Amino acid sequence: MRTRNYTLPAALGGLLLVFWISPDLQVIAAGVAVFLFGMRMLEDGFKLAGSGMLERWLEKATRSKARALLFGVASTTLLQSSSLVSVITISFLSAGLISLAGGVGIVFGANIGTTTGAWLVAGLGLKVDIGAYAMPMLALSIVLVFQKSKPLHGIGLALGGLGFLFLGIQFMKDGFDAFQGQLDLTRFALPGLIGLVVYTLIGAAATVIMQSSHAALVLILTALASGQLTYDNALALAIGSNIGTTITAIIASLGANVQGKRLALAHLVFNVVTAVAALILIVPLRGAVDWISDALTIAPDDYALKLAVFHTLFNLLGLGLMLPGLDRLVATLVRILPEKLPDVSKPHFLNEAVDEFPQTFETALRREVQHLTDNALDLILQGLNLPSAAVFQSSDLAGTVRAHRAQLPLDYDDAYARRIKSLHEAILAFSSRIGDRHLAPDIAERVYELRDVAGEIVQAVKAVKHLRKNVLRYTTLSLGLTTELYDGLRTEMARIAFEIHTLSRTDPEERSALWLDQERVQIEKDAHVTAQRIDGLIRDSVLTPGSATSFLNDSTYAYAAMRQLTNAARRCYIERDRAMAEVEKILTLEEEELHDPAAPDATGPRDAHDDSNHGDVTREA
Incomplete structure (x- = not known):
């Protein structure tokens, strides 16, 4: 009653x-x-x-x-x-x-x-x-x-x-x-x-x-x-x-x-x-x-x-x-009042107490997006069959990647729903309150930017989901050239995850956007080199065009995820005052340098990602 x-x-x-x-x-x-x-x-x-x-x-x-x-x-x-x-x-x-x-x-x-x-x-x-x-x-x-x-x-x-x-x-x-x-x-x-x-x-x-x-x-x-x-x-x-x-x-x-x-x-x-x-x-x-x-x-x-x-x-x-x-x-x-071990699937910073004042509103949202980034990096690495602890402590990423062949126990869809989607929903709900807060335009702009950053991180996690099946297929065993190609992708993504993880643990006053620009350039160069190598393998009849297309689709998803992660890291972690912003504006690499005209279009997969198109690459190699 x-x-x-x-x-x-x-x-x-x-x-x-x-x-x-x-x-x-x-x-x-x-x-x-x-x-x-x-x-x-x-x-x-x-x-x-x-x-x-x-x-x-x-x-x-x-x-x-x-x-x-x-x-x-x-x-x-x-x-x-x-x-x-x-x-x-x-x-x-x-x-x-x-x-x-x-x-x-x-x-x-x-x-x-x-x-x-x-x-x-x-x-x-x-x-x-x-x-x-x-x-x-x-x-x-x-x-x-x-x-x-x-x-x-x-x-x-x-x-x-x-x-x-x-x-x-x-x-x-x-x-x-x-x-x-x-x-x-x-x-x-x-x-x-x-x-x-x-x-x-x-x-x-x-x-x-x-x-x-x-x-x-x-x-x-x-x-x-x-x-x-x-x-x-x-x-x-x-x-x-x-x-x-x-x-x-x-x-x-x-x-x-x-x-x-x-x-x-x-x-x-x-x-x-x-x-x-x-x-x-x-x-x-x-x-x-x-x-x-x-x-x-x-x-x-x-x-x-x-x-x-x-x-x-x-x-x-x-x-x-x-x-x-x-x-x-x-x-x-x-x-x-001990601090309980935080549940990574739940928001750590979004609560009613931080909702009252503009500065705490923005700061709490930024820290929650960083929490989402940590979850995403961990899930992405597991999706690539790489334990995050091993990657973050590694001094030889290529060797670490080659050493991890055993399939990790992971339900990617379930982990995504619990650790990524739930946090993303909380971030969207929290940022939507900005309309009721009448925040200053500069703070409102940063809040909307953080909301967009969270979206990029989610897209990176989804991109890895698309290539996970072939990663498991060709890296749990050493299968020659195909394994080498996929290990190359895993190593590049592990490097990006390692650098972002290091950035998140760096004192904010010592962070710089310059190395992120270098990473963006490196991603484009790696994508271009990978495409050229695949072209050469096709000409030498080592890979069939169908098998090569499948790998290129996977590499497209991988490089798209790397771009999204580095872009999100730049917008989320780099906190600059006006003077530093002016200096870095001069030093930052020109945008056209980041997009080599010779590089392949990497805005999306070349063809629909259909696993039925994947031939037995190992046999053909």
């Missing part, structure tokens, strides 16, 4: 009931809603106006622990959203752009950066008519939002988001001031240990519901400033909000790979340890807050600012406890 979800109707009904009981609560609820909406606009605006700037900074920020930590602090202070920083970090970690240690460092820093929000609200938002600043911001933002320029549109969204943040704070402040005349919430205050535990749990639950520690803190601060909360209970709520803020990272990690899940767990561990330490040391922390407040000339009854001091202090305490053991934490996370 199908069950119904009554959560949404119950939530809406509960809100309407509360609004009917106390109309002033509508103002507080509206303030929370406007604040959350402003945060979403601010995030969206920064994504557009930044044009990937935050993502580029993030890539560079993880070169050391100190950089990662500072990036977490700075980015959260700028965005006023530790949740967004966590989501971006999980996305980059899932795409393999940053290390786990770097990601953990960013999350640690984000917890410190989030304390700046409490200072801004307590020091400014509650002391001036902040709503008056919101109005001109919203008026200016609407002009910018309707501009066609993405940066201007993004600035408009960010400015409007900031205006809504201010307006939400003002609504919450006014709502609590009005509500105070009807009901005094301090009657529900709980002193001592019970109050500490209960309000910590309430703070965590409120943050989970709103999915924003900033919104929870603003609510706590406005309630505290209006006298609706006791100072002790507000401290407990702030501790609880630190635990609840991990829910966003946990939700984001559900669609991520194991690296993303490790980072979400690190975030949870940091915040729980910080909260437990704050609860245990609540008395000395309160004393430290009083001492710091006196030093900063904060009034003894300015509890909002004292709460901001406390929020910063206990987060710094958590950082001091966790930072020395960061490496040990990373090792523990790897042990608790």
Whole structure:
């Protein structure tokens, strides 16, 4: 029997009931809603106006622990959203752009950066008519939002988001001031240990519901400033909000790979340890807050600012406890959440976590195409009766080819369906999402190019399928000239596979397209030499025209596969900046040099590939 979800109707009904009981609560609820909406606009605006700037900074920020930590602090202070920083970090970690240690460092820093929000609200938002600043911001933002320029549109969204943040704070402040005349919430205050535990749990639950520690803190601060909360209970709520803020990272990690899940767990561990330490040391922390407040000339009854001091202090305490053991934490996370042996037939990098940001979208797709290339090279070599491990470790490819005569156990069609077709379908489905992402034209172009590269790789695998039957027929035994001819094809294809495999394991900064151009020239020369040799064998009556045609068809498929693989490798693995591109443009061999006019047309098989045309080449040879 199908069950119904009554959560949404119950939530809406509960809100309407509360609004009917106390109309002033509508103002507080509206303030929370406007604040959350402003945060979403601010995030969206920064994504557009930044044009990937935050993502580029993030890539560079993880070169050391100190950089990662500072990036977490700075980015959260700028965005006023530790949740967004966590989501971006999980996305980059899932795409393999940053290390786990770097990601953990960013999350640690984000917890410190989030304390700046409490200072801004307590020091400014509650002391001036902040709503008056919101109005001109919203008026200016609407002009910018309707501009066609993405940066201007993004600035408009960010400015409007900031205006809504201010307006939400003002609504919450006014709502609590009005509500105070009807009901005094301090009657529900709980002193001592019970109050500490209960309000910590309430703070965590409120943050989970709103999915924003900033919104929870603003609510706590406005309630505290209006006298609706006791100072002790507000401290407990702030501790609880630190635990609840991990829910966003946990939700984001559900669609991520194991690296993303490790980072979400690190975030949870940091915040729980910080909260437990704050609860245990609540008395000395309160004393430290009083001492710091006196030093900063904060009034003894300015509890909002004292709460901001406390929020910063206990987060710094958590950082001091966790930072020395960061490496040990990373090792523990790897042990608790081990990376399972990947299933080569399933996508390794295409997941929901990398789908959010343009740079991770492209990077994940590129790495999945490289995964498809690895699968294709392995299957192609097996289709030629060559173990890939033997080829990739060989120092004498011709000798390795001659040494492998025994037929490998392989169902080519089944392997193609599992290891190639399934991945290709996932790549096509993922790249098709580009229409919903409104990516920059240059990124969209590279995504479409990667999709085409995947298609070329698939065609190379299919080409080898056509010649596999004769490869097995004439190379499992040493049958003279015919075996020599097919071994020649196998050696050339093994060389291409070897070079591409080596390229994929080379540092991206050291990769060059020049040798690929040389390979393309070599392929055309080999195709031409092979055709000339077959012509000579026909003239010498060593091969019949029918048998020669069969071999030429097979060689056509082989050289077509080699062209497709080298072209795919060039487009997939060579990552060049503009300066390098200009140099290589000068050095790259001219296109006409790649196509010798004397070479035979190799765009497709000369005749239909009909095995019935294959005479007993060995006998005739």
